[in-house]
Each structure stands twice: as C-alpha cells, then as structure tokens.
Amino acid sequence: MEIKKTISQIALGLAVIGFGAGASAFTTEKVATHNQATRFWYNDQATGQYIELDEAPDIEGSCRNSAPQSCVVQSDNTALPSNMPYTQATPANGVSSHPASNNAFYQQ
Amino acid sequence: MERLLKQRRQWKLTQPAKERIIFIISMLFVFLFSYTAIDKLRHVEQFSRGIGKIPIVGGMHGWIAWGVPLAELLTSALLIIPKSNKLGIQLATGLMSLFTLYLALMLAFAEKRMCHCGGVIESMGWVEHLLFNLVLTGLGLWALRLKKRKQ
Known part of the structure; x- marks a missing residue:
C-alpha cells in the first residue's frame, strides 16, 4: 500500500514536471514569433x-x-x-x- | 475557557489534511522550478550573459547560469520523492529566500534592475514579483512547520 502511494506520488510529480516543461516551451514560442516586416x-x-x-x-x-x-x-x-x-x-x-x-x- | 479550547481543537488540522497541504505546496514548487529551470536551460547562453552583467557575480556567470536551473531541477526531484520531500522543501524555501533577497536588493539599490527569472515570471512587475516570492517563501516555511509537527 505504501509502495503504491509512493509510486503514484512520484508519477504525479513527474507529470507536474512535464507540465512545467510544456508551459515553458509554450510561453517561449509565443514570445519568439514576430512578423518579418516589423x-x-x-x-x-x-x-x-x-x-x-x-x-x-x-x-x-x-x-x-x-x-x-x-x-x-x-x-x-x-x-x-x-x-x-x-x-x-x-x-x-x-x-x-x-x-x-x-x-x-x-x-x- | 472550555469553549475556547474546543474551538481551538476544531481548527487543528488533521494528519491527512496536513499531508495534503504539504503535497500541494510541494507540487506548486515542482511546477514553478521545472518551468523556470527549463526556460533558463533553453536560453542558457542568454541567461549566462545576462547574469554576467550583475556586478557582484560577473566572473561566475557561467557556473551560476548552469547551477541555478540544475539546483531547481534537483529540488524538484527531491520534492517528488516522498523520502526526500522534507529536504526538497528546505531547499525550495532556501532558493526562494535567496531569489527574494536578490529581488529586494535590486529593488532597493540597483539603478538598472535585472531579473532573469525565466518565462512569464519575468513579465511581472518588481513589486508583484517580490510579493509572489514572499508568498512562496511563506508557503515553504508553512510546509516545513507542518512537516515538523507531523513528526
């Protein structure tokens, strides 16, 4: 039971890290784009x-x-x-x- | 008197509630550190050059540019492993305190303020940013206090 809880906490933590990485990539992409004629x-x-x-x-x-x-x-x-x-x-x-x-x- | 004691007992957090609060605060730090660390690592050259312009740390900017995001990722890793969660919270609170101190010094003394905090965090105003950091440092301290009581 304890092992199961530990594994689920680590899995959730890894998902949060993935979410953070995704959010970071998303905001960078948004900032990087601009028109050539600008x-x-x-x-x-x-x-x-x-x-x-x-x-x-x-x-x-x-x-x-x-x-x-x-x-x-x-x-x-x-x-x-x-x-x-x-x-x-x-x-x-x-x-x-x-x-x-x-x-x-x-x-x- | 008895009523007051009863009321106090009612406000006391139960063990599962404490654990949930500690977990939520931990995940908040994990998200924040992984978000800013990855943003810094994606622009490590820029981050390094930016840090190089800060007079006190100028010579060590290369080390700091890699050290800060790696420390943030290490803290995130410690936070998600239940056995090292307490150490993770201690490190996270320590890092947030350092960042807050840096911001406060910038706000108080720097003529040209620089913040290389990563991602949308950089778009915050200085006072907002300082408050944001203070709240997170406070949450870290609260989690540590709950952790201490839990033991």
Whole structure:
C-alpha cells in the first residue's frame, strides 16, 4: 500500500514536471514569433526619441541586455519615421512594446 | 475557557489534511522550478550573459547560469520523492529566500534592475514579483512547520 502511494506520488510529480516543461516551451514560442516586416525602435533618452534599429533586436533576457537598446518598441506601420518622438509611439499608431520586453523594466 | 479550547481543537488540522497541504505546496514548487529551470536551460547562453552583467557575480556567470536551473531541477526531484520531500522543501524555501533577497536588493539599490527569472515570471512587475516570492517563501516555511509537527 505504501509502495503504491509512493509510486503514484512520484508519477504525479513527474507529470507536474512535464507540465512545467510544456508551459515553458509554450510561453517561449509565443514570445519568439514576430512578423518579418516589423520595425523596431530603441528608446534614446538623450534625445527623447525612439530610434529605429536596422534589424530585430537581440534583446537577451528581456530588454535588459544592452543599456542603449533597453525598452524596445515595435510596429508594422511603414508610415512611422525612423526617429520617432515619444508622442507618436502610441497604440493608435500601431506601436507596442517588444513582446520579450519586461514590464518590470518600464516601472523604473 | 472550555469553549475556547474546543474551538481551538476544531481548527487543528488533521494528519491527512496536513499531508495534503504539504503535497500541494510541494507540487506548486515542482511546477514553478521545472518551468523556470527549463526556460533558463533553453536560453542558457542568454541567461549566462545576462547574469554576467550583475556586478557582484560577473566572473561566475557561467557556473551560476548552469547551477541555478540544475539546483531547481534537483529540488524538484527531491520534492517528488516522498523520502526526500522534507529536504526538497528546505531547499525550495532556501532558493526562494535567496531569489527574494536578490529581488529586494535590486529593488532597493540597483539603478538598472535585472531579473532573469525565466518565462512569464519575468513579465511581472518588481513589486508583484517580490510579493509572489514572499508568498512562496511563506508557503515553504508553512510546509516545513507542518512537516515538523507531523513528526
């Protein structure tokens, strides 16, 4: 009886680990996908503008890898300028934060 | 007085209830650690570089990048084996306390805050994250207390 209980607890534990692994893979996949035509801008606090990046940023660890490119925003809107004032970086213009960026970062 | 004692007795958890609570808390830690550990291992290079930017641990980032997720997986393994469950809860509570301390220090002193906690946990706000960790640390301590009383 005790052995049966032990085995069922271990089996349940392994299932939970599998569930955790699955959830991890699912959330990573969700974050990794973006449109090829998407444009990216980084926040340049010195000029008070978002500056366009040549390619998709290698954010690494969610928007905190390199200081100049912290807080990246993105948009599919081709009409937006390369040097975008903060006032234009709005959801109405189709601008959103990069999906891998950390909400916590923006609280600074 | 007698009524109070009777009431207290009614609120006392039964042995099966204690076991169930300990088991649920253990499984919660197993899910959380396996989720974040696998996320860290999938992006171990990024995780390592990210840790390298933390001034205190900079030189040891390679070891920490592998050590943290492996410690989380080891803790999960200890938690699911009934014989080592107590050690697992102790380790899980210890790890959560360390992570909480790290978050609290970041929140208090760091100009540019960094969290490489893995998966959706990273998308939490700093205060939310700290509360989340404190609740889990509290649950770990509660499970240990129940375990002690059980014995």
